[in-house]
Amino acid sequence: MSESTKLRVGIVGAVRGGGFIAGLREESERADLVAVYDPIPASREAFATTNEVEIICESFEQLLDHVDLVILASPQQHHTPQAIAALERGIHVLSEVPAAVSLDQAQALVGAVRHSSAMYMMSENYGYIRENLIVREMVREGLFGSLYYGEGEYLHEMKSWHTLPDGNPTWRHFWQVGRDGITYPTHSLGPLLQWFDDRVVSVSCVGTGRHTDIEHELQDTTILLARTLKGRLLRLRFDLLSNRPELYAYYSLQGTEGAYEAARTTRSEAVVHLHGRSPENEWEPLEKYADRFLPARYRLGAAAETHWGSDSWPIRDFIEAIVSGTTPEIDIYAALDMTLPGILSEASIAQNGAWVHVPNPRFFTAGIGVEPSREAPLA
Numbered sequence: 001m002s003e004s005t006k007l008r009v010g011i012v013g014a015v016r017g018g019g020f021i022a023g024l025r026e027e028s029e030r031a032d033l034v035a036v037y038d039p040i041p042a043s044r045e046a047f048a049t050t051n052e053v054e055i056i057c058e059s060f061e062q063l064l065d066h067v068d069l070v071i072l073a074s075p076q077q078h079h080t081p082q083a084i085a086a087l088e089r090g091i092h093v094l095s096e097v098p099a100a101v102s103l104d105q106a107q108a109l110v111g112a113v114r115h116s117s118a119m120y121m122m123s124e125n126y127g128y129i130r131e132n133l134i135v136r137e138m139v140r141e142g143l144f145g146s147l148y149y150g151e152g153e154y155l156h157e158m159k160s161w162h163t164l165p166d167g168n169p170t171w172r173h174f175w176q177v178g179r180d181g182i183t184y185p186t187h188s189l190g191p192l193l194q195w196f197d198d199r200v201v202s203v204s205c206v207g208t209g210r211h212t213d214i215e216h217e218l219q220d221t222t223i224l225l226a227r228t229l230k231g232r233l234l235r236l237r238f239d240l241l242s243n244r245p246e247l248y249a250y251y252s253l254q255g256t257e258g259a260y261e262a263a264r265t266t267r268s269e270a271v272v273h274l275h276g277r278s279p280e281n282e283w284e285p286l287e288k289y290a291d292r293f294l295p296a297r298y299r300l301g302a303a304a305e306t307h308w309g310s311d312s313w314p315i316r317d318f319i320e321a322i323v324s325g326t327t328p329e330i331d332i333y334a335a336l337d338m339t340l341p342g343i344l345s346e347a348s349i350a351q352n353g354a355w356v357h358v359p360n361p362r363f364f365t366a367g368i369g370v371e372p373s374r375e376a377p378l379a
Contacts, residue, residue, distance in 0.1 A: 007092075007319065010035035010055075010063045012082060013073030014047035016096060019125075020071050021051055023312035027319050037063040064089055069322070071123070071315065072096055075171040076184075080105035087116035094123050094318050097186040099335040101175060103343060103359075106336055111367030113332040121318045121328035122335035124190040128310035129249060130294065131270045131286055132191045135260050137293040139195045143274055145257025147196050152188030153237040153250040159213055177216040181205055181349045182224050182238045185342030189226075189236060190330075191251055198228040199337045199360065205345035206353040212241045224345050227355075249308070260286070336361035 009024060009031050011017035017036065024033050035055035038044035048056045057063040060082060064070065069092040072082050080100045083093045099122050100106040113120045126132060138144065162173040176183050182205065193199065203226050207219030224236040251262045258274040261283070271283035278284050298313065314329075321328040330338070340358050348356040 007031040007322065008034045008066060008068045009071065010037065010057075010067035010069070011047075011053075011071045011073060012037050012060060012063060013075075013096075014038035014040070014043040016073035017047065017071060018051075019307070019311040020073065020123075020315050023315040026312060027316055030323060031069070031319050035063050035066045060085070064091060067091060069094065069319075075175065077101050077171065077175050080109045083109060083120065084112040087112040087118055087120065090117045092118045092318070092322055093120045094315060095120070095335070096123050097190075098122075098184065098339040098342060099186075099332075100339055101343070103340075106340060106343070106361060107364050107366040110332055110336070110361055110364045114367030119318070119322055119328055120332050120335075121314070121321065122186070122330045122332075122338070123314035123318075124186050124330050124335075124338060125307055125310040125314050126187045126249060127191050127194050127330075128298065128313040129191075129308050130290075130298075130310075131262060132194075132251065133295060133298050134286060134290055134293045135251075135253070135272075136191075136195055137295060138260075138272075138289060139253075139255075141293070143258060143277075144253060144255030144260065145275075147232060147253055147255040149233050149235075149254040150192045150196060151235045151237075151250070151252040152192050153247060154184065154188045155237065155239045155242070155244065155247040155250075157242060157244060157246060158240045162216075173216075177213070177218040177240055179346060180207065180217045180219060180222070181346035182222055182236060182342040183218065183346075184238065184240075185224075185236065185345070186338040187248065188238065188251075189234070189341060190338045192234055192253070193334075193337055195253060196228065196230070196232055196234075198230045198232060200226040200234070200341045200358050201229050201360075202227045202355050202357055203341050203344050203348055204353045204355045205348040207349055212243060216241065219349075222345070222349065224341065224348075226341055226358075333361050 035057055036044050036047050036053045037057040037060055044056055055066050070086045072079050072095040079095045083095050086093050100109055163169055203224055205224045207222045211220050220241045221239040226234040253260045260272050262270050270286040272286050273283050317329045344356045344358050348354055
């Protein structure tokens with residue numbers, strides 16, 4: 001690929017945007033990081049200096065004038081509006097998680113993707129964690145049999161992130177702990193949906209009450225039960241407030257032929273039990289199966305700088321999809337499958353855990369016009 005045909009990449013959000021640098025370096029033959037925007041001048045200047053970025057933008061709109069692909073590493077309430085603005089100009093979008101913060105945003109985003117000539121992908125990096133990749137391949141090979149139950153937990157004490165040093169609230173104060181429910185669902189749910197090859201159709205959400213930081217709307221721990229289209233049961237636990245060490249990448253699954261348990265603490269390890277293969281009533285280290293089941297692509301070039309080496313891969317896989325013209329790993333519909341259960345959890349928890357329907361984004365009517373046809377399908 002020549003210099004003139006390389007994808008010009010811009011990053012929005014200097015703090016989280018740094019997580020994409022390693023992946024972009026690995027893709028230097030196909031993409032160049034040319035621009036950065038952050039609303040804080042010192043942050044964008046420092047990012048540009050550290051990463052040798054030529055164009056420092058004073059607005060999001062200015063950045064769009066210079067790029068073919070934008071990485072949205074901005075606060076979550078901005079993801080949909082910024083994605084729509086880029087898609088309307090034919091600019092590819094890799095969005096941080098979640099994809100949207102409301103049903104209205106989700107509908108609008110689907111419409112924008114359908115109308116755009118550009119591609120959209122959500123950057124759910126937890127599916128690229130080494131253990132999760134191994135489990136995914138083991139599931140595909142049938143080693144766990146038919147799956148029927150899974151768990152995901154995101155426990156990350158973040159009280160210091162909710163206010164600035166001067167005491168003013170950050171965006172997280174409003175969008176993550178200022179609402180009640182699973183307000184940040186995709187890290188826990190995303191890998192499960194990839195393993196189960198399924199989508200959630202209804203959710204029931206309850207909470208523990210407010211004990212640690214009672215001024216926030218979010219309850220200390222929220223629990224989500226989710227029924228899937230194929231009749232499986234999933235359980236999520238979400239906690240940003242409790243006084244405890246972090247545990248934000250725990251998963252388990254149960255199938256007819258075996259089970260998986262991620263490491264519970266830094267003093268434990270990921271384990272599996274495979275009926276008829278493992279010693280009776282004993283766990284085996286997941287690592288025993290790594291040589292056979294870790295995909296070759298993800299053995300190479302994965303920098304371990306952040307999130308256990310998973311940050312490199314969303315941008316690399318998205319660039320591959322753009323260049324090859326294939327469907328992105330987490331397209332708009334997969335992105336909303338991971339996002340919508342969290343949005344609907346707020347309705348459930350407000351109704352004392354009532355089961356709430358989760359719509360299928362493939363049948364959203366946004367963007368199809370008034371006469372659906374081959375040129376304007378529902379999905």
